[in-house]
Amino acid sequence: MASLIAPASHVPNEDAEVLLKACKGWGTNEKALISILGHRNAAQRKQIRLAYAELFQEDLVKRLESELSGDFEKAVYRLLLDPEDRDAVLANVAIRKSGDYHVIVEIACVLSSEELLAVRRAYKARYKHSLEEDLAAHTSGDTRKLLVGLVTAFRYEGDEINVRLANSEADILRDAIKDKAFNHEEVIRIVTTRSKAQLMATFNRYRDDHGSYITKDLLDEPADEFKTVLRTSIRCINNHKKYYEKILRNAIRKVGTDEDALTRVIVTRAERDLNDIKELYYKRNSVPLEQAVAKDTSGDYKDLLLALLGKED
Amino acid sequence: MASLIAPASHVPNEDAEVLLKACKGWGTNEKALISILGHRNAAQRKQIRLAYAELFQEDLVKRLESELSGDFEKAVYRLLLDPEDRDAVLANVAIRKSGDYHVIVEIACVLSSEELLAVRRAYKARYKHSLEEDLAAHTSGDTRKLLVGLVTAFRYEGDEINVRLANSEADILRDAIKDKAFNHEEVIRIVTTRSKAQLMATFNRYRDDHGSYITKDLLDEPADEFKTVLRTSIRCINNHKKYYEKILRNAIRKVGTDEDALTRVIVTRAERDLNDIKELYYKRNSVPLEQAVAKDTSGDYKDLLLALLGKED
Numbered sequence: 001m002a003s004l005i006a007p008a009s010h011v012p013n014e015d016a017e018v019l020l021k022a023c024k025g026w027g028t029n030e031k032a033l034i035s036i037l038g039h040r041n042a043a044q045r046k047q048i049r050l051a052y053a054e055l056f057q058e059d060l061v062k063r064l065e066s067e068l069s070g071d072f073e074k075a076v077y078r079l080l081l082d083p084e085d086r087d088a089v090l091a092n093v094a095i096r097k098s099g100d101y102h103v104i105v106e107i108a109c110v111l112s113s114e115e116l117l118a119v120r121r122a123y124k125a126r127y128k129h130s131l132e133e134d135l136a137a138h139t140s141g142d143t144r145k146l147l148v149g150l151v152t153a154f155r156y157e158g159d160e161i162n163v164r165l166a167n168s169e170a171d172i173l174r175d176a177i178k179d180k181a182f183n184h185e186e187v188i189r190i191v192t193t194r195s196k197a198q199l200m201a202t203f204n205r206y207r208d209d210h211g212s213y214i215t216k217d218l219l220d221e222p223a224d225e226f227k228t229v230l231r232t233s234i235r236c237i238n239n240h241k242k243y244y245e246k247i248l249r250n251a252i253r254k255v256g257t258d259e260d261a262l263t264r265v266i267v268t269r270a271e272r273d274l275n276d277i278k279e280l281y282y283k284r285n286s287v288p289l290e291q292a293v294a295k296d297t298s299g300d301y302k303d304l305l306l307a308l309l310g311k312e313d
Numbered sequence: 314m315a316s317l318i319a320p321a322s323h324v325p326n327e328d329a330e331v332l333l334k335a336c337k338g339w340g341t342n343e344k345a346l347i348s349i350l351g352h353r354n355a356a357q358r359k360q361i362r363l364a365y366a367e368l369f370q371e372d373l374v375k376r377l378e379s380e381l382s383g384d385f386e387k388a389v390y391r392l393l394l395d396p397e398d399r400d401a402v403l404a405n406v407a408i409r410k411s412g413d414y415h416v417i418v419e420i421a422c423v424l425s426s427e428e429l430l431a432v433r434r435a436y437k438a439r440y441k442h443s444l445e446e447d448l449a450a451h452t453s454g455d456t457r458k459l460l461v462g463l464v465t466a467f468r469y470e471g472d473e474i475n476v477r478l479a480n481s482e483a484d485i486l487r488d489a490i491k492d493k494a495f496n497h498e499e500v501i502r503i504v505t506t507r508s509k510a511q512l513m514a515t516f517n518r519y520r521d522d523h524g525s526y527i528t529k530d531l532l533d534e535p536a537d538e539f540k541t542v543l544r545t546s547i548r549c550i551n552n553h554k555k556y557y558e559k560i561l562r563n564a565i566r567k568v569g570t571d572e573d574a575l576t577r578v579i580v581t582r583a584e585r586d587l588n589d590i591k592e593l594y595y596k597r598n599s600v601p602l603e604q605a606v607a608k609d610t611s612g613d614y615k616d617l618l619l620a621l622l623g624k625e626d
Contacts, residue, residue: 128469129469130506132467133506148506149461157437185454193450
């Protein structure tokens with residue numbers, strides 16, 4: 001369930017007027033910004049952007065970029081872009097500061113097939129390259145094979161599964177892990193092409209046959225880049241809410257807080273399943289996520305995150 | 314330019330009536346079938362199918378399958394499916410009789426990015442698997458890497474190219490060919506991810522620097538499956554009309570004629586660029602394609618192909 005609280009209806013022109021007024025004169029009225037942007041869904045934010053451009057002949061995103069700064073600016077920017085456009089930007093940033101492929105794996109493995117495709121389309125429009133083209137040019141070896149396979153997949157999303165196949169492919173995965181051949185091309189094939197329902201059946205079968213989670217068995221091995229990407233992809237496919245809970249936990253636990261991760265998870269999940277992630281967070285940490293976020297952040301950035309987390313004004 | 318001659322407007326219900334009448338009673342009136350199906354474009358054929366289903370509560374494709382036989386039936390069946398659906402069927406047939414990947418490469422490298430995607434969508438809807446999933450499960454090794462990379466690509470289609478990149482990647486290709494490392498992962502990366510415009514620049518640069526076509530240099534080497542797929546993909550990207558001309562030439566030249574190839578090229582290109590392919594054919598063989606086809610085929614099958622080739626009734 002979504003955490004963000006948006007009104008059933010809104011008047012885009014009125015919202016645009018509020019935003020213009022908030023940006024005018026000395027300083028910016030961040031409270032007014034948050035009251036709008038923290039309480040509108042993606043479709044509504046898009047209408048506001050269009051209304052703003054038409055009324056004031058100005059790009060709202062650019063205007064706010066020039067008014068704001070720091071983590072708050074970044075969060076507002078992420079929020080104002082269409083979801084597929086935001087993910088394209090996140091992917092591009094991740095590719096350029098190579099070495100951390102969590103964001104790429106999330107986009108590839110958490111989104112639906114059509115949503116992933118929308119991101120690829122947005123990426124091409126924005127960067128004049130395909131997502132897989134830039135990703136392949138910035139990576140190499142087995143990590144490249146796995147990552148490119150993940151982002152180019154267009155998985156079947158029905159619930160028809162093949163039990164016999166789940167058995168045989170669970171064995172292939174098991175043999176690869178036993179032989180420490182994690183980069184075996186059959187492992188890459190299975191993880192990058194099978195439907196999520198089929199993979200869940202395979203991972204369950206793995207657990208039934210061998211008494212341990214495949215992600216756990218991968219963790220027992222010394223970490224390397226390929227294994228990290230493989231494990232992340234399995235976690236995102238298996239239970240992405242649990243995965244996001246842990247990203248949040250680590251972001252908050254970290255000395256200095258990882259604001260990029262915090263913003264990313266809250267902005268991208270607020271309209272989807274952030275309430276479920278909040279519930280998992282509370283179960284795991286015995287502290288409500290809102291409280292943990294409030295303790296670790298401050299000012300307008302904090303207020304915006306809390307609004308997205310479902311706090312009423 | 315298209316070779317098929319379709320009227321600017323038609324009445325789907327009337328066409329459906331003609332088809333019903335053609336199927337009724339003793340025997341089938343193939344002439345009437347050809348007069349409609351050989352002279353309607355894909356959008357019109359779809360309307361006829363819909364009109365037929367609504368008027369007579371019957372699936373036109375199934376009805377014709379039960380009425381017709383042999384090469385004529387196959388051609389009519391290919392013609393009646395929506396283009397993306399037809400390509401999905403062709404891909405599935407090619408995957409199952411593995412070993413000949415021409416059809417897969419054509420779909421991946423000749424279609425536009427959005428058209429290829431439409432085929433992948435149609436494939437999933439029809440077979441409850443993704444195209445890459447079935448392809449990966451039926452292939453292995455380097456051929457698999459290349460083929461899966463080709464069908465999952467969503468290439469940038471603008472004309473912005475990077476000249477420096479064309480130079481450096483032409484060198485990578487050259488070194489790989491010189492070292493006989495055709496399956497080098499950089500070769501696969503370049504051919505499967507770069508835009509067609511960028512690849513053309515790279516292939517041209519290759520030719521300028523080394524005085525020979527890359528396809529020619531690949532041909533000088535002993536053939537194997539991977540190299541055949543690689544060379545086919547380069548030919549389809551470089552100049553697919555020339556490629557199709559050769560497919561037709563070989564299909565006709567073959568003892569017994571390769572009807573599958575003949576039908577495939579004529580049906581899939583009739584509304585696109587079959588006139589250009591006809592011109593290339595005539596230049597290369599000094600015989601008009603219509604004449605060669607008429608000589609090698611017979612009966613209703615011949616009449617349908619000739620209609621698609623642009624023969625007026």
